[in-house]
Amino acid sequence: xxxxxxxRPATRSRGIPEATVAxxxxxxxxxxxxxxxxxxxxxxxxxxxxAGVNSAKLRKxxxxxxxxxxxxxxxxxxxxxxxxxxxxxxTQDWPVVIVGIGNLGAALANYGGxxxxxxxxxxxxxxxxxxxxxxxxxxxxQHTDELEKIIVDNGVSIGVISTPAGAAxxxxxxxxxxxxxxxxxxxxxxxxxxxxxxxRKVDLSIELQILAFHEQRKAGEEAExxxxxxxxxxxxxxxxxxxxxxxxxxxxxxGDVPAVMPA
Amino acid sequence: xxxxxxxRPATRSRGIPEATVAxxxxxxxxxxxxxxxxxxxxxxxxxxxxAGVNSAKLRKxxxxxxxxxxxxxxxxxxxxxxxxxxxxxxTQDWPVVIVGIGNLGAALANYGGxxxxxxxxxxxxxxxxxxxxxxxxxxxxQHTDELEKIIVDNGVSIGVISTPAGAAxxxxxxxxxxxxxxxxxxxxxxxxxxxxxxxRKVDLSIELQILAFHEQRKAGEEAExxxxxxxxxxxxxxxxxxxxxxxxxxxxxxGDVPAVMPA
DNA sequence: CGGTGTGAAAACCTTCACAGCG
DNA sequence: CGCTGTGAAGGTTTTCACACCG
Numbered sequence: 001x002x003x004x005x006x007x008r009p010a011t012r013s014r015g016i017p018e019a020t021v022a023x024x025x026x027x028x029x030x031x032x033x034x035x036x037x038x039x040x041x042x043x044x045x046x047x048x049x050x051a052g053v054n055s056a057k058l059r060k061x062x063x064x065x066x067x068x069x070x071x072x073x074x075x076x077x078x079x080x081x082x083x084x085x086x087x088x089x090x091t092q093d094w095p096v097v098i099v100g101i102g103n104l105g106a107a108l109a110n111y112g113g114x115x116x117x118x119x120x121x122x123x124x125x126x127x128x129x130x131x132x133x134x135x136x137x138x139x140x141x142q143h144t145d146e147l148e149k150i151i152v153d154n155g156v157s158i159g160v161i162s163t164p165a166g167a168a169x170x171x172x173x174x175x176x177x178x179x180x181x182x183x184x185x186x187x188x189x190x191x192x193x194x195x196x197x198x199x200r201k202v203d204l205s206i207e208l209q210i211l212a213f214h215e216q217r218k219a220g221e222e223a224e225x226x227x228x229x230x231x232x233x234x235x236x237x238x239x240x241x242x243x244x245x246x247x248x249x250x251x252x253x254x255g256d257v258p259a260v261m262p263a
Numbered sequence: 264x265x266x267x268x269x270x271r272p273a274t275r276s277r278g279i280p281e282a283t284v285a286x287x288x289x290x291x292x293x294x295x296x297x298x299x300x301x302x303x304x305x306x307x308x309x310x311x312x313x314a315g316v317n318s319a320k321l322r323k324x325x326x327x328x329x330x331x332x333x334x335x336x337x338x339x340x341x342x343x344x345x346x347x348x349x350x351x352x353x354t355q356d357w358p359v360v361i362v363g364i365g366n367l368g369a370a371l372a373n374y375g376g377x378x379x380x381x382x383x384x385x386x387x388x389x390x391x392x393x394x395x396x397x398x399x400x401x402x403x404x405q406h407t408d409e410l411e412k413i414i415v416d417n418g419v420s421i422g423v424i425s426t427p428a429g430a431a432x433x434x435x436x437x438x439x440x441x442x443x444x445x446x447x448x449x450x451x452x453x454x455x456x457x458x459x460x461x462x463r464k465v466d467l468s469i470e471l472q473i474l475a476f477h478e479q480r481k482a483g484e485e486a487e488x489x490x491x492x493x494x495x496x497x498x499x500x501x502x503x504x505x506x507x508x509x510x511x512x513x514x515x516x517x518g519d520v521p522a523v524m525p526a
Numbered sequence: 527c528g529g530t531g532t533g534a535a536a537a538c539c540t541t542c543a544c545a546g547c548g
Numbered sequence: 549c550g551c552t553g554t555g556a557a558g559g560t561t562t563t564c565a566c567a568c569c570g
Contacts, residue, residue: 017538017539018538018539019538019539019540020539021473021476022469022473024472024476025466025468025469025472025473026453026469028472029451030453043550043551043552044551044552045551050453051453052453052455054540054541055551056540056541056542056543057539057540057541059551059552059553059554060539060540060541060553060554062552062553063552063553063554067552067553069551069552069553070547070548070551070552071546071547071548071550071551071552071553072547072548072549072550072551072552073548073550073551073552074550074551074552075552087476088472088475088476088479089475089476089478089479089480090472090475092479094471094475094478096471102370102373103366103369103370103373104367104370104374106366106370107365107366107367107369107370108467110366111367111467111468113451113467113468114467114468114471117468117472118475119468119471119475157478158471158474158475158478181478181481182474182475182477182478183474184467184470184471184474188292188376190289190293190313190314190315192315196481198474198477198478200470200473200474202465202467202470203288204371204374204376204377204447204465205288205374205376205377205380205382206285206288206289207447207463207465208357208359208377208382208421208447209287209288209291209351209353209380210284210285210288210463211421211445211446211447211461211463212351212352212353212357212381212382212421212445213284213287213350213351213352214445214461215352215357215420215421215444215445215461216351216352216355217352218444218459280560280561281560281561282560282561282562283561306528306529306530307529307530308529317562317563318529319562319563319564319565320561320562320563322529322530322531322532323531323532323561323562323563325530325531326530326531326532330530330531332529332530332531333529333530333569333570334528334529334530334531334568334569334570335527335528335529335530335569335570336528336529336530336570337528337529337530338530
């Protein structure tokens with residue numbers, strides 16, 4: 001199995017900062033909406049509002065692409081749509097395979113925004129032989145055995161993994177071996193891939209945990225020191241699995257003593 | 264409708280940097296796996312590898328939580344699991360509602376990692392009256408009319424939006440009005456929410472577009488100047504919708520002339 | 527000795543504020 | 549005059565490298 005680099009090492013591709021690249025799709029979406037309403041030009045202020053960023057950031061982002069605006073006026077919507085599309089590589093068509101056609105895979109296959117912008121679902125692949133042939137979103141599911149052939153035959157370079165966590169690395173290895181160089185991973189695992197392969201991760205439970213962190217903070221904002229009150233008293237509650245705490249000086253910020261363990 | 268702040272203003276909650284918070288769930292997952300294999304301690308090097316980051320970063324991250332390691336040895340797995348869980352607020356139970364039970368909503372409802380870590384699906388809500396009562400993942404779907412009541416009755420503070428884009432803002436407004444203060448948005452729209460409400464976004468098509476950008480870059484790495492070859496020649500291909508290009512000096516990096524437009 | 531914890535340096539990203547152009 | 553484009557300042561994140569401790 002492939003055991004190479006793990007994280008993308010801040011690719012920092014030709015001049016355009018990664019943070020900017022990550023926002024271009026946002027701008028593009030906002031611009032597309034304007035385009036559909038036949039709005040001819042837009043100011044950085046307006047566009048920034050539509051994309052949910054501030055205008056200074058937007059202008060700086062665009063400055064990496066070139067000087068595409070007109071002072072005193074703003075940006076030509078159609079022209080910008082084209083420039084950003086080109087920069088993102090959306091002027092060509094990207095065949096994509098989705099591996100793992102459970103609930104999530106089916107959702108992805110049905111996702112409209114998929115086809116609309118340069119991406120085309122070339123194949124759906126699942127390990128369950130019973131699914132083979134069943135159409136999902138109008139595309140018949142194929143068996144994992146065909147994986148390599150499908151990728152080579154269709155010249156696919158982008159793969160989406162929506163399998164259970166346990167299968168993800170194995171699928172990933174096969175995708176990479178077959179020539180895939182970009183992977184979008186929905187399985188809750190860290191994938192390890194060789195150099196030159198990009199992995200992006202979408203992870204529901206991580207997002208929720210980040211929200212929980214902020215949520216907790218909001219709740220405890222005014223009710224500050226409370227858990228840190230009487231250590232021995234709270235300790236009586238248990239600490240089910242909390243283990244070898246040496247009796248040393250932990251300088252953890254507050255409530256050092258376990259109360260409830262989740263899993 | 265709620266028309267307040269748009270983006271979260273870098274909440275920067277009590278000392279712990281946002282970037283660190285975003286990685287804690289990763290560490291937690293790796294630690295949980297170690298815990299299940301009854302590994303008692305782990306070094307920053309090992310844990311970092313399992314989480315897909317480098318060890319310096321991991322140590323710095325942990326240093327914000329406190330001094331929970333032992334020099335020359337490493338970190339006590341169980342103890343760290345507890346500390347991180349507590350920091351993330353996972354020692355309490357978070358009821359969550361999912362609004363929009365299409366393919367994606369169903370996938371989310373069925374997602375196992377959901378329940379395992381402090382999160383509990385309190386209700387599934389959909390606008391389609393025909394779905395009301397149908398169980399998904401063992402939970403009966405309720406109609407949107409009940410939204411406010413469900414949230415208040417269950418003390419829900421986290422909402423997941425998996426509706427079509429068109430419905431998202433409206434649903435968001437109702438969630439917020441009913442008391443929700445954290446939202447995970449799967450709809451491809453920028454949500455506008457009042458101050459104090461956190462929004463996180465998961466967007467398939469944005470992720471794909473970022474991958475496409477890097478993919479394109481890889482492809483064009485050696486075949487550099489080529490599109491920038493003969494401007495007038497390539498222009499003959501078309502430029503379907505590319506609009507009012509004044510004949511001014513655009514200083515775009517390369518290939519300034521449209522060839523194919525996607526949408 | 528081995529590995530954590532952390533100042534200091536470097537890289538990166540955002541925001542400011544204003545020159546300059548249409 | 550209005551708005552872009554951008555140096556410069558400010559902030560955050562990552563990386564380095566090593567003191568220090570078990």
